Amino acid sequence: MPKKRKNYHAEPWKAFAARWRELYTAPGRPSKPDIAVYRRYIQSACARLKRKPRTLVLGATPELRDLLAQLKHDVTLADINMEMILAMSELINPKNPPETLVRADWSQTPLRTGYFDVVVGDLVIPNVTPDRRRAFTKEMHRLLKPGGAFVTRVFITPPLKEPRENRDEVIERYAHIPPGETRSHELFADLFMNIALDRRRMIFDIKKLRDVINEFRIKDGVYRHPNKNITQYLNKMWRMWQPMDKQWSAQTEANYMRMLSPYFFVQEKAVAGVCYYERMNRTFPLWYLEKR
Amino acid sequence: MKDTFTTPWKRIAQTWKAFGPGARPSKGNIKTFEKWILKYTRGKKSPRVLVMGATPEIRDMLARHRHVQVTILDVNLEMMRAMTELMRESSEREVWVRADWLTAPLEHGYFDVVIGDYIKGNLPYAKQPALYHNIAHWLKPNGVYMERIYSWFPELRIHDIGPVIARFSKRKPALRQATNLWHYVMFLTQPGNKDPKTNTAFAVLDRYASVPNMKTYRNMLYDLMPPGKSWAYHKPWKEDQKPVTASFKILEEAPDDTLLKDRTRLFVFRPKK
Numbered sequence: 001m002p003k004k005r006k007n008y009h010a011e012p013w014k015a016f017a018a019r020w021r022e023l024y025t026a027p028g029r030p031s032k033p034d035i036a037v038y039r040r041y042i043q044s045a046c047a048r049l050k051r052k053p054r055t056l057v058l059g060a061t062p063e064l065r066d067l068l069a070q071l072k073h074d075v076t077l078a079d080i081n082m083e084m085i086l087a088m089s090e091l092i093n094p095k096n097p098p099e100t101l102v103r104a105d106w107s108q109t110p111l112r113t114g115y116f117d118v119v120v121g122d123l124v125i126p127n128v129t130p131d132r133r134r135a136f137t138k139e140m141h142r143l144l145k146p147g148g149a150f151v152t153r154v155f156i157t158p159p160l161k162e163p164r165e166n167r168d169e170v171i172e173r174y175a176h177i178p179p180g181e182t183r184s185h186e187l188f189a190d191l192f193m194n195i196a197l198d199r200r201r202m203i204f205d206i207k208k209l210r211d212v213i214n215e216f217r218i219k220d221g222v223y224r225h226p227n228k229n230i231t232q233y234l235n236k237m238w239r240m241w242q243p244m245d246k247q248w249s250a251q252t253e254a255n256y257m258r259m260l261s262p263y264f265f266v267q268e269k270a271v272a273g274v275c276y277y278e279r280m281n282r283t284f285p286l287w288y289l290e291k292r
Numbered sequence: 293m294k295d296t297f298t299t300p301w302k303r304i305a306q307t308w309k310a311f312g313p314g315a316r317p318s319k320g321n322i323k324t325f326e327k328w329i330l331k332y333t334r335g336k337k338s339p340r341v342l343v344m345g346a347t348p349e350i351r352d353m354l355a356r357h358r359h360v361q362v363t364i365l366d367v368n369l370e371m372m373r374a375m376t377e378l379m380r381e382s383s384e385r386e387v388w389v390r391a392d393w394l395t396a397p398l399e400h401g402y403f404d405v406v407i408g409d410y411i412k413g414n415l416p417y418a419k420q421p422a423l424y425h426n427i428a429h430w431l432k433p434n435g436v437y438m439e440r441i442y443s444w445f446p447e448l449r450i451h452d453i454g455p456v457i458a459r460f461s462k463r464k465p466a467l468r469q470a471t472n473l474w475h476y477v478m479f480l481t482q483p484g485n486k487d488p489k490t491n492t493a494f495a496v497l498d499r500y501a502s503v504p505n506m507k508t509y510r511n512m513l514y515d516l517m518p519p520g521k522s523w524a525y526h527k528p529w530k531e532d533q534k535p536v537t538a539s540f541k542i543l544e545e546a547p548d549d550t551l552l553k554d555r556t557r558l559f560v561f562r563p564k565k
């Protein structure tokens with residue numbers, strides 16, 4: 001029997017779900033300033049509605065689900081991993097009203113055409129494999145009512161011709177800034193952006209990052225760097241992302257626009273975030289897209 | 293108000309395994325459904341089938357037809373997960389929707405087949421027209437709906453409780469015997485003017501507690517079955533079919549071959565234009 005090919009975009013989330021609470025921080029998950037922008041965009045999209053707003057959440061991000069419960073939306077959740085939905089459901093406010101849950105590929109759902117006022121998802125587009133991008137965008141367009149909003153935070157990679165930093169340059173920048181809860185993830189995202197791109201396939205592959213930090217590995221899953229903060233960040237990074245085989249298809253802003261513009265136009269963009277380097281916050285902007 | 297129709301399934305999910313054909317569809321039932329599905333989807337490259345509920349036997353059959361796209365719809369995630377544990381085939385390709393049958397935001401005209409096993413009685417009569425209205429909308433215009441339905445068909449007979457108790461009292465109490473006894477006490481011996489309730493069946497078992505082995509059966513069933521579960525099962529078929537036939541016409545029907553065959557039939561329906 002042929003061996004089933006692993007989906008390196010979706011399957012690793014099954015294991016990450018269990019580590020989310022302890023190890024996953026901004027900028028990977030939305031910060032309070034990000035949530036404030038989400039709130040503003042979602043409220044704006046539903047301002048003229050006279051009935052309960054209907055929102056589709058892509059993924060299972062607890063912060064977004066809590067926000068939508070506060071805003072009294074009728075929530076439907078779609079994710080390909082039931083494990084992720086279940087694990088994330090442990091982290092939401094237990095008083096939230098029940099949501100409709102859908103385990104399905106985002107690019108092909110059995111949900112009703114034009115049913116939703118808003119589709120919202122945090123960093124969802126990089127989790128769509130390149131061959132499904134068009135189908136994904138088309139499906140979001142189908143699910144939204146005329147004039148509906150697709151609100152999302154994106155991970156933007158700098159233009160390809162822009163020079164990248166090497167491992168040591170990135171690490172050096174993080175070695176001497178004040179430590180913080182989100183620093184490990186900021187370092188991860190920064191290294192990832194500079195190092196992990198497989199230009200041939202235009203896929204960000206975390207294995208590349210694993211290989212470049214290998215020099216600091218003293219035994220399985222244990223890293224040591226001359227700087228104690230970096231040691232801590234690298235170990236936390238491994239604990240979160242092990243076995244480091246996930247892939248993302250983050251794109252340049254121009255490529256995102258090429259993908260989205262046949263179906264959506266940009267209503268507004270914002271930069272929030274809590275990263276130490278403003279450049280990293282600009283890497284994770286929030287977009288309010290309106291259905292064409 | 294406590295929902296006595298759907299909430300108790302959470303407990304039933306844990307004990308479903310103890311049941312044989314009757315409450316669960318038999319191999320013969322599944323063959324009938326399979327034959328119908330293949331007949332009504334002939335020529336379709338990738339037919340879409342919606343399963344109402346999470347019946348593992350139906351899902352196993354569908355999973356063996358790799359070209360079929362399966363969606364399951366149930367209000368209880370616990371039930372969906374518990375039933376998946378009982379499957380022999382992988383459920384990986386299925387789309388799952390955890391939603392109320394009456395409010396699920398599913399696409400209209402999307403499915404070639406909708407199929408359900410004993411779903412009708414799991415909703416109060418007042419809600420049944422809306423259920424079948426939804427199903428008819430989710431189907432393509434030439435799609436079909438299939439269901440194994442329990443009702444008071446004209447030829448039904450009410451079994452006499454005395455001989456049933458006498459028969460089971462001679463058998464060594466085992467889990468499968470207990471669930472078979474349950475079918476009789478719950479569905480085959482009770483008069484037809486009231487909706488069956490688990491509590492009514494428990495009262496019958498209590499009444500016969502002094503008969504050999506009955507106390508053991510009763511205790512097993514108290515452990516297995518949720519108190520307070522009821523089914524909308526008290527109308528003769530002529531009345532009972534109205535919520536279905538308001539939205540559908542009957543295309544085909546077939547007999548059931550389980551313990552509940554006196555009161556069960558399998559149907560294929562097509563939405564009315």
